[in-house]
Amino acid sequence: MTTETETETTETQTTRGKVYVIDRGRPKLRAGQGLLTGLDVVFRHFRDALMRKLEKPSQQTGVFTVQYPEERLKLPEAFRNFPILLYDDETGHELCTSCFQCQRICPPQVIHMTQARDPATGKAVPAVAEFLIEYDACMSCGLCAEVCPFDAIKMDHEFELSTDVHGGLTINKVGLNRPISYYEKIAPTFWAEVKDGAMKKLQGNIKRRPDLIGVAPQMIDTIKAKRAEAATAQEPAPTARDSVPTDKADRLAAIRAKAAAKDAEAQPAPSDDSAPTDKAARLAAIRAANAARKAAAEGAPAPASDAPATHAAPAPDAPPAARSMPDDKAARLAAIRAANAARKAAAEGAPAPASDVPTAHAAPASDAPPAASSMPDDKAARLAAIRAANAAKKAAAQKQDGNDDK
Amino acid sequence: MTDILRSWIGSALPDWLIVLIAYLIVTTIVLFYAVGNFILMVWAERRVIARMQDRLGPNRVGPAGLLQPIADAVKMFTKEDIVPRSADRWVHLLAPVVSLAPVVMMLAVIPWGRGWEPIDLNVALLYVVAVSAVSGIGLMMAGWGSNNKFALLGAMRAVAQLVSYEIPAVTALLTVVVLAGGMSLLNLPYLQAGIPLMGATILCNDPVGCSPLLYTTLTSFPGSPNEPVQVLDLGLGWWVFTPVGLLGFVVFFIAALAEGERTPFDIPEADSEIVAGYMTEYSGMKFATFYIAQYILNFSLAALAATAFLGGWQGPGVAALANMGGPWVHVAAALSAFYLLAKIWILFFVMIWLRGAFPRLRVDQLMDFAWKLLLPLALVNIVSASLMVSITQWTSAQWSGLVNLDGFASWQRQLIAVIVTAIINISATYWILSINQRPKEEEWDEELVVAP
Numbered sequence: 001m002t003t004e005t006e007t008e009t010t011e012t013q014t015t016r017g018k019v020y021v022i023d024r025g026r027p028k029l030r031a032g033q034g035l036l037t038g039l040d041v042v043f044r045h046f047r048d049a050l051m052r053k054l055e056k057p058s059q060q061t062g063v064f065t066v067q068y069p070e071e072r073l074k075l076p077e078a079f080r081n082f083p084i085l086l087y088d089d090e091t092g093h094e095l096c097t098s099c100f101q102c103q104r105i106c107p108p109q110v111i112h113m114t115q116a117r118d119p120a121t122g123k124a125v126p127a128v129a130e131f132l133i134e135y136d137a138c139m140s141c142g143l144c145a146e147v148c149p150f151d152a153i154k155m156d157h158e159f160e161l162s163t164d165v166h167g168g169l170t171i172n173k174v175g176l177n178r179p180i181s182y183y184e185k186i187a188p189t190f191w192a193e194v195k196d197g198a199m200k201k202l203q204g205n206i207k208r209r210p211d212l213i214g215v216a217p218q219m220i221d222t223i224k225a226k227r228a229e230a231a232t233a234q235e236p237a238p239t240a241r242d243s244v245p246t247d248k249a250d251r252l253a254a255i256r257a258k259a260a261a262k263d264a265e266a267q268p269a270p271s272d273d274s275a276p277t278d279k280a281a282r283l284a285a286i287r288a289a290n291a292a293r294k295a296a297a298e299g300a301p302a303p304a305s306d307a308p309a310t311h312a313a314p315a316p317d318a319p320p321a322a323r324s325m326p327d328d329k330a331a332r333l334a335a336i337r338a339a340n341a342a343r344k345a346a347a348e349g350a351p352a353p354a355s356d357v358p359t360a361h362a363a364p365a366s367d368a369p370p371a372a373s374s375m376p377d378d379k380a381a382r383l384a385a386i387r388a389a390n391a392a393k394k395a396a397a398q399k400q401d402g403n404d405d406k
Numbered sequence: 407m408t409d410i411l412r413s414w415i416g417s418a419l420p421d422w423l424i425v426l427i428a429y430l431i432v433t434t435i436v437l438f439y440a441v442g443n444f445i446l447m448v449w450a451e452r453r454v455i456a457r458m459q460d461r462l463g464p465n466r467v468g469p470a471g472l473l474q475p476i477a478d479a480v481k482m483f484t485k486e487d488i489v490p491r492s493a494d495r496w497v498h499l500l501a502p503v504v505s506l507a508p509v510v511m512m513l514a515v516i517p518w519g520r521g522w523e524p525i526d527l528n529v530a531l532l533y534v535v536a537v538s539a540v541s542g543i544g545l546m547m548a549g550w551g552s553n554n555k556f557a558l559l560g561a562m563r564a565v566a567q568l569v570s571y572e573i574p575a576v577t578a579l580l581t582v583v584v585l586a587g588g589m590s591l592l593n594l595p596y597l598q599a600g601i602p603l604m605g606a607t608i609l610c611n612d613p614v615g616c617s618p619l620l621y622t623t624l625t626s627f628p629g630s631p632n633e634p635v636q637v638l639d640l641g642l643g644w645w646v647f648t649p650v651g652l653l654g655f656v657v658f659f660i661a662a663l664a665e666g667e668r669t670p671f672d673i674p675e676a677d678s679e680i681v682a683g684y685m686t687e688y689s690g691m692k693f694a695t696f697y698i699a700q701y702i703l704n705f706s707l708a709a710l711a712a713t714a715f716l717g718g719w720q721g722p723g724v725a726a727l728a729n730m731g732g733p734w735v736h737v738a739a740a741l742s743a744f745y746l747l748a749k750i751w752i753l754f755f756v757m758i759w760l761r762g763a764f765p766r767l768r769v770d771q772l773m774d775f776a777w778k779l780l781l782p783l784a785l786v787n788i789v790s791a792s793l794m795v796s797i798t799q800w801t802s803a804q805w806s807g808l809v810n811l812d813g814f815a816s817w818q819r820q821l822i823a824v825i826v827t828a829i830i831n832i833s834a835t836y837w838i839l840s841i842n843q844r845p846k847e848e849e850w851d852e853e854l855v856v857a858p
Contacts, residue, residue: 032839035764042458042763049457066463 011058022058077187080142080155082135083111085176086183088199089177092219093206095152095198097126102153104146110134116213126205127214131176135161136169150205151198154178157186177216247316323356432524436513436649443750444701450751451758458762459755490553493687497551498669502695504689505544508537509699511708517592519719519737519743520728531583534710535576538665541699542568545674545684548696552687560683563769564674567664568618570776571671575661577784581654582714585645591710595718595742600643603824607798607817610636624723639725644717650794650826653787653835655715657754657780661759662707667700669761676766703748704757712749721745779841786834790827797823815818 012019048061055062066073081101087094098115116127145155156178184191192342206214215223411428412421419427449464449472456463464471474725489498503815515530517523527533542565583589586597600621610616622639645651664671675683682688685696712718719742727738769774798819802810830854 038763039759042759045460046454046458046759046762049460054460062460062464063457064460160411 006157018057022060061328063278069295075157075186077190079157080145081177082138082142082156082161083133083142083144083153084156084178084183085131085173086154086180087177087219088202089179089214091206092215092223093202093209094128094173094214094216095180095202096131097150097152097205098125098128098131099149101147101149105143105147107141107143110137111303117208118210118213120210125209125213127209128173132170133176134170136166148275150201151194154183154187174217193376283325359394435515436518436524437510438748439518440513440705442508442700442704443705443747444698447701447705447754448475448478450754450760454755454758455762458759478585479694482691482694483585485505487690487692488687490687492553493551494551496686497674499545499692501544501548501551501684502692502699503544504547505541506695506699506702508540508544509703509706511537512710514705515591516709516713517595517718518709518746519739520595520724521739522743523592524717525569526592529589531579531589531714534591535572535579538703538707539568539572539705544699548688549684552684554687556680556682557684557686558636559680560674560676560686563676563680564667564684567667567671567673567767567772570773570785571661571780574657574776574780574784575665577781577788578654578658578661579714579813581650581784581787581791582645584788584795585650586806587795591713591718594713597719598643598645598720599637599639599641601638601640602642602644602647604817604820605643605648606637607815607820608638609816610638620726623730626759641717641721641724644715644720646715646717648794648824649786649831650790651715653783653790653831655711657784657787659711659756661762661780662704662711664772666707666757668702668704668757670764670767671772672766673772674768678766704754708750708753708757709746711753716753717745718749719743719746738802774842779838783835786838787831793830794823794827797826 010021012021041076049063052062054064085094085096096113098113100113103111103113110133111131114129116129117123119126140155144153148154156171180191191284212220212223351400411424411431415424445494452474453463453465453471464474467473467477480787489495512534514524514529515533545564546561547566547843549557549559549564552558556558582594586594598605601608606622610621616636620638620640621636646655667674675685680686685693721742724738724742724745727734727741797809797811800809804814805811811822815820
């Protein structure tokens with residue numbers, strides 16, 4: 001019997017995959033020997049199927065059954081079932097810009113979308129308001145994923161979608177949205193190929209999207225919470241401060257200013273950055289002082305308390321943006337805002353006290369001014385301003401030292 | 407069983423009632439035994455054939471899929487019973503019953519263990535052969551009554567196959583009849599005591615010291631019918647170890663495959679050709695009845711083959727335990743029943759193995775095989791069996807002085823018989839195989855072939 005010759009398998013790697021050549025050997029058979037050989041082959045399969053699983057194609061025997069719900073074959077990356085939409089894990093922004101390419105190319109015409117509009121201006125925004133795919137009529141051709149210039153639509157690996165609810169197979173944007181990390185998991189090399197381009201395009205699009213438009217619906221709460229968290233991290237417990245005496249509040253502001261300066265120092269900036277940083281801090285302080293002076297010259301104390309309140313409105317949005325920017329930028333921004341606030345206060349004609357100056361400068365999302373303005377304390381305010389200036393100077397000096405050390 | 411009941415109940419009941427109850431109990435036990443084996447066989451066949459095809463087989467219902475037959479039974483019971491409008495209602499209804507009943511009747515005479523035989527019939531082999539032939543009528547009824555061309559074709563094929571293969575099967579069993587000197591199935595295992603090839607011919611030289619674990623006192627064995635002698639007995643003197651028994655076993659087993667409609671002889675129900683043969687128009691429980699009939703037929707044919715050629719319940723240790731007497735006799739009976747069951751299952755495994763390996767034969771190949779190969783071999787085997795018996799048992803008076811073997815010991819006579827029959831059987835097999843070989847294809851001279 002030809003037991004041994006049959007198990008010989010050569011494995012060759014070619015450009016298109018592995019090629020297995022099985023040498024079955026064909027010795028001359030005597031009468032009845034073919035029957036015995038057949039029995040031998042079957043028995044070998046029986047024996048090996050009891051003992052092992054078929055793991056690679058060069059093995060000719062062994063159980064090849066995959067017990068499906070419990071065991072699953074690893075799907076190839078190029079496996080495609082139905083399309084999904086991607087959104088960024090970090091910012092929650094969807095990659096889709098509603099360019100309608102997928103809707104146009106879809107052979108069974110199962111993709112439908114509406115473009116998002118800016119609620120303020122009514123202009124179209126590169127984001128999608130609603131996105132529908134009829135999975136029940138989708139033919140899984142993958143053309144939508146191929147044509148998408150933003151890599152926003154991809155083919156999913158999930159295939160266990162059978163249901164008795166027919167309408168349940170029309171999926172809206174919430175149902176289609178998947179984080180990029182999910183796609184990265186199922187198709188790592190494919191995503192690595194397009195990642196840089198897609199993320200670059202996404203950054204460009206985010207700039208053109210006002211507020212929360214274009215954020216995945218399931219991420220809105222998370223993003224809001226993140227922003228609120230960021231806001232509170234920058235200026236904790238604004239309500240508690242109302243009860244605190246003014247000079248204390250001002251001191252706090254000064255401390256915060258110090259902290260901000262320290263932050264700026266802690267940031268590992270390139271050496272030439274250090275100059276702009278302290279310069280920016282000084283500039284901000286000067287501008288804030290100027291604005292406050294102006295306000296003091298023109299404004300009345302009562303309306304001055306209103307002014308920061310109006311200015312406080314955009315504040316919750318600002319911190320994340322400020323945080324992500326370099327610190328000198330943030331300082332500049334803070335200074336500008338403080339100046340604006342002071343100017344506004346001045347416009348109202350309120351003689352804002354000098355105490356506004358350090359507060360406005362230290363915390364852009366200032367709730368403190370009302371408290372400060374209600375109880376003007378020149379001395380404390382001045383002290384705070386001086387302290388802030390000192391801190392900035394110190395920070396600049398330290399940074400210089402640090403750079404010298406380098 | 408009758409005796410046990412008599413001792414338990416005594417005179418409380420009339421004797422005829424005790425006998426009736428005893429036989430009913432025995433019948434119930436045998437039927438449960440067969441049906442239990444049927445259930446396991448269905449499961450085992452599916453699992454084993456799956457492994458042979460590198461699959462797992464049913465493994466979802468119960469542990470390792472053991473409850474799969476129960477699930478199948480529930481399905482069969484709840485299925486609609488469809489009778490075609492043009493079918494002959496009564497024939498259609500009776501056909502499964504007629505094919506199952508004779509198969510079940512075969513179970514009555516098989517000795518399931520040492521002392522565990524439902525009926526002691528001295529023409530048991532004749533009974534088995536006669537009764538199993540009846541099931542062909544059931545198949546023909548099914549094919550004819552269904553009024554369906556596939557069913558009729560299947561029935562025709564089935565009957566043709568059964569009738570053809572009955573002849574080699576019966577001729578092969580005739581070998582056993584010659585060797586045993588009778589048709590009783592009950593005696594066959596006792597006659598197959600001893601050691602391989604030599605049978606029960608090694609006598610105890612020292613009548614005092616022979617251990618009862620190795621030597622059994624036999625009242626009748628080839629060579630000296632009536633004197634009780636002590637012979638070396640390992641329970642392995644199966645006839646399949648002798649040339650005559652081997653050839654007889656091969657022929658009978660192949661014929662049994664055909665009678666049981668197992669692959670490669672499943673022509674009557676060739677599903678790729680004629681739907682399901684005579685079972686085409688059957689559904690639900692009627693179909694299940696055919697199914698049961700087929701498996702129990704396979705089971706009883708395997709039991710018959712094991713009893714006739716593989717020593718039946720005979721095996722190492724049975725005789726030794728029985729010789730120890732007392733309660734050990736029951737242990738010996740249980741062990742012997744296990745031996746028979748193991749042999750049946752090994753034969754059944756071979757049936758599955760063949761099914762996994764071989765494709766279905768064509769009808770003409772099937773007939774060729776039966777008439778040109780199996781039947782001549784079986785006939786030659788009868789000659790061999792006769793020679794075997796005469797060489798080992800006949801006195802010179804019976805030979806009429808032609809051959810005188812009286813001076814030889816029984817083991818020497820056995821050896822001579824084995825050598826003579828081996829020569830006859832091997833040469834006959836070779837010759838018959840060679841004349842059955844396909845003639846070599848003629849070489850065509852291509853230049854002489856002219857296109858028409």
